[in-house]
Amino acid sequence: MNISVVIPLLNEEESLQELYDWIAKVMQSNQFLYEVVFIDDGSTDTSWEIIEKLSQEHSQVKGIRFQRNYGKSQALDAGFNLAKGDVVITMDADLQDSPDEIPELYNLIIKENYDLVSGWKKKRYDNVITKNIPSKLFNWAARKTSGLSLHDFNCGLKAYKNEVIKTVKVSGEMHRYIPVLAKNEGFHNIGEKIVQHQARKYGVTKFGIDRFINGFLDLITISFLSKFGKRPMHFFGLWGTLMFFFGFFSAFYIGAMKLYRLSQGLKTILVTSNPWFYIALTSMVIGTLLFLAGFIGELIIKSTPQQKHYKIKKQLNF
Template identity: 75%
Template sequence: MNISVVIPLLNEDESLKELYTWIARVMHANKYTYEVLFIDDGSTDRSWEIIQELAEKHSEVKGIRFLQNYGKSQALHAGFNKALGDVVITMDADLQDSPDEIPELFNMITEKKLDLVSGWKKKRYDSVIAKNIPSKLFNWAARRTSGLKLHDFNCGLKAYKNSVIKNVDVYGEMHRYIPVLAKNAGFHNIGEKVVIHQARKYGKTKFGYDRFINGFLDLITIWFLSKFGKRPMHLFGALGVLMFMIGLASAGYIGITKLYKLAYDLPAILVTDNPWFYISLATMIIGTQFFLAGFLGEIVLRSKRDKERYKISETENF
């Protein structure tokens, strides 16, 4: 199979038939063999009923329905698990991503031998305050921390080699940083393509300011995992040593001062009245806690098990 199109969605019943018709037209024009995977992330409108109707008429349409809303990353994870195509295309269901981009994205993966191609919505039709400014901040921070020179990490329109999506674990709100996850997994042939961004035709955006905060927290998580994910003791152990050394130095200063005053019969204060005593005590305790955090991180890393992150209530054509 040439292409799998993975489409996560939440309450997009108005756009689904139009989107599928557009995708099918592009696929037939280019003589691709394909499948379209709709992942219904707990919609409360008629989205699942429409997916069922499409699946009954078209064998290439497949559907996954979540029991409730788990988030875009979990929807992509479920779609990636089921995708069979040599090239996997992801896009949003709101018609803001153009299926006409699929042939060139496909060629960039197959002919230029790229592992991943990320879309760049150079000209956007979103609200400047609600999405454009946050997106610019996200992209700037992601470039600085990851070293990837992409303009639009969060663009939903992307193309992947099948081996990429089978080896990248998308969780939390990490869908916006899949290129970084791919790079950390060892896929370095990552490209970018300017794509058409269209104004939303139906419904309203699902963007909220909580996603703005969560996105930055996830970026910090990615930075940590890329640097220390395999050996957390390297970070926490180093911090523990630093804090413990500060504590020992403070304790040594207290001891030397005490001995000096005793040797020269100078008036001395109680050790507990010396502020350096509390600095020494606090830094030693903090250093010990860092060590413990490092040990716990190593134990968790070695004993972790895959957890069920979402529940599927029903499927179509699988």
């Protein structure tokens, strides 16, 4: 199979039929073998009924229905696990991503041998204050932190080699950082393509300003995990050891100075009257706790199996 189109969605009943017809037209005109995987992330409207109808009419349509709303990352992970295409295209279901971009994205993966191609909505039709400006700040921070020179990390329109989506595990709200996750797994041929962005035709956006706050917090998380996620002792153990020895030598110095003054017959004060005693003691305690945190983290990584953080209620045509 040439292409799998993976589409996570939440309450997009107005756009689904139009979106599928558009995708099918593009695929047929380019003679692609394809499948369209809709992942219903707990919709409360008639989205799932429309997906069921499409799957009965078209064998290329496949559906996954979650038990409840788990989030876009979990929806993408479920779609990635079941996608069979040599090239996997992700896009949003709100018609703001254009299926006309699919052939060129496919060619970039197959002919240019990119591992991943991320869309860049250079001209956007979103609200400037609530989406465009925060998005620019977010993408600037992501570029500086990750080392990837992408302009639009959060663009839903992306293309992947199949081996990439089978390797990368997406959880939490890490869908924004799939290029970074792919880079961390050794896929370095990552490109970018300017794509057409369209004004929302139906409904309202499902994301608020809080997604950018969460995005920055996730950026810190993924920056840490990319460096120390598989070796937490290298971080916690290092700082724990440094703090312990700082406290130990501070305490040793305090004790040595007291003994020296006693040997010289000089007046001394109680060790507990010296504020450095408490600084040294606190430093040793914190250092020990950090070292234990690193040790426990190593044990957790080695003993915890990979788990899915979502429950699929129904599947269609798989």
